[in-house]
Amino acid sequence: MSLRDTMQSSFGALFDTAFAEVMADFTGTYLGPGIYDPVTEETTAQTVTYTGRGVLTRYKLEQIDNVNILSTDSLLIVLTNEVTDLPSAGHKITAKDPITGALKTFDLLPVKIDPAKVHYQLQLRAV
Structure with missing residues (x-):
């Protein structure tokens, strides 16, 4: 078993036990490929x-700079193997x-991923 698999298994177990009370199910949406007609819009x-x-x-108080991270922004930490598609800004x-x-809807801002590709850090801004 690779390091990544071991870490995802361990974090998944933590999500099911220690973090169970603060877990949030989420839904992401975006427009897929298509053709845009500028005349009819x-x-x-x-x-x-x-x-x-x-x-x-x-976010922690020391991370908030009110330029890139606002005091109203939220952080969603997600295991890469538990998302059914690739989240993107x-x-x-x-x-x-x-x-x-x-239920709240957020705009997804920059997505960060750790070097082992175990989890995403999704910066969310309230709509």
């Missing part, structure tokens, strides 16, 4: 939907707010 692109789960949290993410329990 319509497209043939269809919405692509993917799912996953992760830990939804706020510009996608919409819908997740349940861990505090209020209400």
Whole structure:
């Protein structure tokens, strides 16, 4: 078993036990390929939907610079093997707010991945 597989298995177990209370299921959406007609301003692109789960949290105070990271931004930490598609900047993410329990929609900003490709760090900005 590779280091990556071992880490994903370990983190997956933590998601199921220690972090179970703060886990958030999410749905990501984006427009797939299609043809845009500039005259009618319509497209043939269809919405692509993917799912996953992760830990939804706020950024640490020292990370907030109010330029790249706003005080209202959220951070979603997701295992790469638990997402059904590749998250990318510009996608919409819908997740349940861990505090209020209400569904919220976010714009997905830059996506970071660790060197071992075990998890994504998704920067979310409320719409």
